Amino acid sequence: MKSLFFKLLFVVACVSFSGFVKPSFEEAELVCMRTQKSSNTCFYNFKMGGIPYHFKDVGCKRKKEDVVKAVNAGEFALLKDWKIVCPEEKKKEEPKADKTDF
Numbered sequence: 001m002k003s004l005f006f007k008l009l010f011v012v013a014c015v016s017f018s019g020f021v022k023p024s025f026e027e028a029e030l031v032c033m034r035t036q037k038s039s040n041t042c043f044y045n046f047k048m049g050g051i052p053y054h055f056k057d058v059g060c061k062r063k064k065e066d067v068v069k070a071v072n073a074g075e076f077a078l079l080k081d082w083k084i085v086c087p088e089e090k091k092k093e094e095p096k097a098d099k100t101d102f
Contacts, residue, residue: 026048026049027048027072028046028047028048028053028068028071028072028078029046029047029048030044030045030046030064030068031045031046031047031052031086032045032086032087033045033064034084034086035060036084039058040058040059040060041056041057041058041059041060042056042057042060042062043055043056043057043082043083043084044056044057044064044067044071045082045084045086046071046078048078051080052080052081052082053078053079053080053081053082054078054079054081054082054083054084055067055071055076055078055079056079056083
């Protein structure tokens with residue numbers, strides 16, 4: 001009985017001192033939303049902590065704002081990676097100064 005208690009105590013100590021921390025993500029950032037008309041499916045691409053996730057709404061029954069609120073509340077299960085690739089936002093290039101020699 002003592003042996004079982006010490007083994008259990010050892011396991012609890014190892015788990016508590018292992019540094020396991022629940023990842024804390026900020027709010028989900030909606031990157032883009034695509035609608036596939038042929039199957040009446042909406043794909044929502046999110047980024048949380050720099051990691052891409054997606055949510056698929058079959059039938060497009062929900063509004064975009066409601067989906068974002070539900071994802072931030074943790075009501076929907078998100079899948080890793082993106083099903084439909086979204087175009088990245090183009091960065092505006094600064095105009096280059098003309099090099100003229102006088």
